[in-house]
Amino acid sequence: MIGDMQKWTPNVASIIEHAKQFHPTKEVVSRMVSGDIHKTNYEEVCIRARKLASALEKDGYKPGDVIATLALNTYRHLEMYYGISGMGAINHTLNFRLHPEQAVYIINHAEDKIIFCEVPFIPILEGLKDKLVTVEKYIILCDESEMPETGLKNVISYEEYLKDGDEDYSWADVGDDAACALCYTSGTTGNPKGVLYSHKSNILHAQAALTAMSIKPDDSILMVVPLFHVLAWGIPYFGPMFGLKLVMPGMQMEGEPLYDLIDKEDISLAFGVPTIWMGLLAYCRENNKILSSVKNTIIGGSALSLSTLQEFDEVHDVNVIHAWGMTEMSPLGTTNIPTPEMEHMSKEEKYAIQLKQGRPIYGVELKVVDDSGADLPNDGESQGHLMVRGPWILQKYFKAEKDAVDKDGWFDTGDISVLDEDGYMTIKDRAKDVIKSGGEWISSIDLENAAFGHPEVAEACVVGIPHPKWDERPLLFIVTNDGEPIEKESILDFLSSKVAKWWLPDDIIFLKELPHGATGKLQKFELRDEYNNHYMEK
Template structure:
């Protein structure tokens, strides 16, 4: 016997209609690329999205066609988020931090017919334009007053010609593709992850859930995490679902610009990677500023250092929510929401849980396995390969790249090495390709890095495994000195004593001016391993 409930498809247009009907007055604030602060509402944004839908149709965009964007977090980008997917086309967000050759590759691979680009990135488009095989139209996300000398079309002019207003969003299968994001491609070409309407709406429920990010109509949210990568962690869709105020930083991600928006717009929650928050904290400390409105911040992309968690909570009364996920997971996998008995503990006693990446959001199953695929215990001690499955986890890469990436039971190997404790909290100990194997034992580079960046003389740290004549590999600590400080090798290594096993402590320290990063801000350890391959062998 089957239930007698209605079968309404989970479509992004349903989020759009819900926002228009239930929180039309809610503000959307942007630091515009052209300068100044732009203010609008969900009602105006969705009415304009209807016009954008007509505009796209006039450009020949139909069901399943790809529309690419090279754009910051702005209200115009949000209009495209809603309009492109709403008509059954696919929104292909492109990361401008990729190499030009990679950008040309993924635009060709996706088959994008229209590219919408912010003024900042127009030179990047011009540099690769003659390499783009399928692109028919470039649209600059600005008005006529700010249009450069270009043969590209003006977004506001096209929108005015189409006319904003009601649009009859079509109904189709909820498994229809909605958006496309490519991995950062640290090895080989980037691979595309194709999200569906169903996966996106279900993911939005997780973002709004109390044990997720807890986003609600009482929040003003500033997503520093970019809309050009993994849908800004799903916040643009979740805000439409719950009615949160959206505050977009545009191109200005420096500490002063972020603080101004956080303060003036009374932002309660933000989300970003550790490097962004490091810049904000440095600004706050230098200028004596505070964060009177913000009560929590979500940190992902890489582990939040203990010193950062301490500073946010003890100096600014902001609770850090650790989160973990990946492009292949839409991206939300775990969130560091503390269970009641843990949350009530004094700071020092709950800190070990806050340092973990959190517990799985409902909809994500996870497990750890050994090299033979045997499931390992949830005891917080055993660490193994982290695998996931669920309704917003990929089943395969776009166009079949990479072959079969899930096993017969649907498990996807994340490439991370992790522990899971008895209460469900997961902690990443390393990327599988970065784990250090010394004398047959595993060493966590992430744990060593967290200790290093807690030292006052260190601004950023990376730990890599380097070939060693006796132990196969030994850890090497690569650091950037904090501004105005000098790194003392022996003193830094002494700071590890008593915090990890003695044989975990790096054998040496190298001070550098710069540590290489990927387009998504992650440390390029492969480059460091190549650079220091013979460090212990000479």
């Protein structure tokens, strides 16, 4: 028997329409590239998003077209989230930190037709334009009077483009499970993989997120997590859905400008990766500042350290909520919100729980399996492969022929984890030697392969080891052709043309030989153990 409820094929633009109707004057605050503060509200964002959708349609763009953004956290990027997806196109967010070769691959693989671009990022696209085979137009995120000279073809300013748009535009009727947004992940070797989200999956994810992170209707959110990275953890959707004030820092992520925004905009809830918060805490420490308005911070992207947790709690009286997820999960999978039981615990007991990645939010199923695929017990000790499934979790990668899940719908996260009897998940290691630095992935194998291309290098090995600021950084081990050290700068100069700058190893160690197992496989764990404190001691 089938239920008698109405069919539901939602468009994410219904969220910004809801915000316009019920939270029209709620502020959206942006620090622009110039450093100036811009203030708007959900009513204006909605109207301008309608104009953008209308302008795109008038320009000949259709549902299913992929339209890219190379943009910062500002009100214009929020408008693009709704204007692009709301007319049925796919909003493809690009990471401005990508190595040029990766950027070219991603833009061409996605078949981007337009790229919306911030003024500071124009030189990036000028260097790539001759290799971009599908891009027809570039829209620069500025006023007409601010348009710079550029070698890009078919260029127009964002504000001029919006002029022809209809502010009474009616949003597109999208089909069931229609595509909405696209992000690429490069957490493994080989070419980056696309994750194509749907309108329905993003709305379900946003609704679940509101219940999973202790969010209150009067919260003011500092959105440090970038809009180009996994849809900013869903904030662009659940913020307007719940009528939350959004504050976006643009390019200025240093401690002083972040503190300034927090103080002036009365921030109560902040989202970001540990690296950013370490900079903010250092600024507060050095200048005797207290985060008096902040009640909670959501930390994800890489593991939370005990020292960061303690400083937030004991110095600033800020509760830290550890969260975990991945691009393939939209991204939220687990959160670690306070429980009544924690109120009666000692700080040491409470901290021990808060350092775990948390418990699954409603809609996400977790399990840990051994190498044969057999379920392992939730005993807090049995380590295995972390598997997930749910309505906002990847079924297959963009344009892939095969599903990325097993026959029962479980997706292998690539993490080695444990689950305890209370349902808390803790990540113990990564199944592959991928390094996570400042919340961003670095492929050790890709870095090794790049180093191996140097004419004096016989063998190369990269491991991620603890770093006091970036959580992990790559350490490169080299065996040269004659077994003798060469200039480190020679290696670094060679690598700089092969990989992104932030992938470059912080140090290079020359060895006579690398440790190999019986089958010839590198024994990375030996190097990791021996040099574990290499960066911490510097």
